[in-house]
Amino acid sequence: MKIAALLGVFLAATAHAQVQGTPFGFAAGTTGGGDAKAAAPSSLQELVGWLSDDVPRVILIDREWNFLGTEGTTKGKCCSTKTTTCEGGTSKGQAWIQDKCDDGTWIDCEYDNAPKKAIDIGSNKSIVGVGNKGVIRGKGLRITNGNKNVIIQNIHFTDLNPQYVWGGDAITLTGADQVWIDHNKFSLIGRQHIVSGWQPAGHVTISNNEFDGRTEWSAGCNGKHYWTLLLIGEKDYYTFAGNWVHDVSGRAPHMGTTKTNSENFFHGVNNYFQNIGGHSFDVDANTWMLLEGNVWEGVDTPITDTTLKSGAVIYNVPNTQAGRGCESAISRSCEVNQLVKSGQFSPRTDADVLKKAGTYKASMPPTTPVADIPKNVMANAGVGKLK
Numbered sequence: 563m564k565i566a567a568l569l570g571v572f573l574a575a576t577a578h579a580q581v582q583g584t585p586f587g588f589a590a591g592t593t594g595g596g597d598a599k600a601a602a603p604s605s606l607q608e609l610v611g612w613l614s615d616d617v618p619r620v621i622l623i624d625r626e627w628n629f630l631g632t633e634g635t636t637k638g639k640c641c642s643t644k645t646t647t648c649e650g651g652t653s654k655g656q657a658w659i660q661d662k663c664d665d666g667t668w669i670d671c672e673y674d675n676a677p678k679k680a681i682d683i684g685s686n687k688s689i690v691g692v693g694n695k696g697v698i699r700g701k702g703l704r705i706t707n708g709n710k711n712v713i714i715q716n717i718h719f720t721d722l723n724p725q726y727v728w729g730g731d732a733i734t735l736t737g738a739d740q741v742w743i744d745h746n747k748f749s750l751i752g753r754q755h756i757v758s759g760w761q762p763a764g765h766v767t768i769s770n771n772e773f774d775g776r777t778e779w780s781a782g783c784n785g786k787h788y789w790t791l792l793l794i795g796e797k798d799y800y801t802f803a804g805n806w807v808h809d810v811s812g813r814a815p816h817m818g819t820t821k822t823n824s825e826n827f828f829h830g831v832n833n834y835f836q837n838i839g840g841h842s843f844d845v846d847a848n849t850w851m852l853l854e855g856n857v858w859e860g861v862d863t864p865i866t867d868t869t870l871k872s873g874a875v876i877y878n879v880p881n882t883q884a885g886r887g888c889e890s891a892i893s894r895s896c897e898v899n900q901l902v903k904s905g906q907f908s909p910r911t912d913a914d915v916l917k918k919a920g921t922y923k924a925s926m927p928p929t930t931p932v933a934d935i936p937k938n939v940m941a942n943a944g945v946g947k948l949k
């Protein structure tokens with residue numbers, strides 16, 4: 563009995579030090595490091611080695627790993643434009659780290675080098691925060707060169723030169739596939755919280771994350787971060803579910819591009835977009851987008867006008883009739899979206915979205931009633947929420 567009880571405690575402890583839950587939607591089947599023995603690195607160097615080698619690993623992030631200062635700083639010139647100097651706004655703007663400054667003036671600046679260059683992640687990795695302790699400060703992760711099968715769960719990414727546009731991206735997908743980004747938090751990022759392009763991001767599920775845009779350095783001069791999610795890979799399939807996107811001012815998300823032969827299918831389901839002083843969805847051509855069961859609350863522009871004219875193919879489930887329209891394609895009705903103290907958007911029920919959704923039926927997870935979304939998402943999204 564005693565041994566069995568001890569074994570039970572031991573198994574429970576190890577289970578909690580692993581990935582929790584299973585990826586659903588487009589990243590279903592992603593296994594990351596699989597059954598590899600979970601281990602926590604003991605130095606920054608070991609962490610980087612484990613992240614980037616080609617050994618399947620379950621890497622525990624059991625503390626804050628701080629990369630700031632590890633690669634020196636750059637003192638130089640940054641470009642100041644009208645989004646750098648906020649007059650009468652609630653925050654400072656963001657200066658641009660870039661080589662040209664045609665539409666602004668050069669100013670002195672100093673930034674940390676570490677956030678500017680992400681760590682390239684090898685295939686077959688699970689990177690998992692322990693409890694609420696997993697923090698990566700001053701560094702982003704990138705999946706590229708055909709690497710794939712990566713799980714990033716329960717980690718707070720923060721402090722990537724938030725004063726500067728081009729200060730750093732938290733997660734980059736370009737030439738990737740099978741990526742599950744779950745229960746993470748993003749804050750104080752210089753550029754994008756998640757970015758894909760120009761190569762394929764592949765099959766990606768972005769679930770239960772908190773995108774926290776509160777910042778002193780806002781390009782919109784309103785205390786809210788502008789560059790949230792830029793999804794412009796060449797062949798991308800996203801399930802974007804249960805995320806809390808708040809206090810941002812733009813690109814939440816931006817997707818689609820006409821600069822490549824991009825083809826982007828986006829299923830945005832049961833997310834909570836809150837306090838967006840600017841726009842949420844800004845979508846270009848070559849995108850097929852099904853939005854259902856989402857709540858926008860306190861959002862100026864849930865979907866931009868340019869989106870509706872861009873050629874993007876959209877099904878935004880404006881009413882129950884449109885919800886029932888999903889049945890023949892995906893064998894269930896779609897959940898209606900809800901706008902609370904927000905701008906309006908035009909109803910769109912483009913049949914081509916359902917046609918594609920029908921072929922991806924196995925990747926369409928069930929939905930939660932939209933009325934439960936704000937409460938559920940705020941209780942569940944972000945770090946330290948895994949049970």
Ligand SMILES: *[C@@H]1O[C@H](CO)[C@@H](O)[C@H](O)[C@H]1NC(C)=O
Nearest residue numbers: 615616617618684685686711
């Ligand atoms: C990743 O795992 C797959 C499936 O087990 C295997 O075929 C592949 O070689 C692995 N890749 C690396 C770099 O270990």
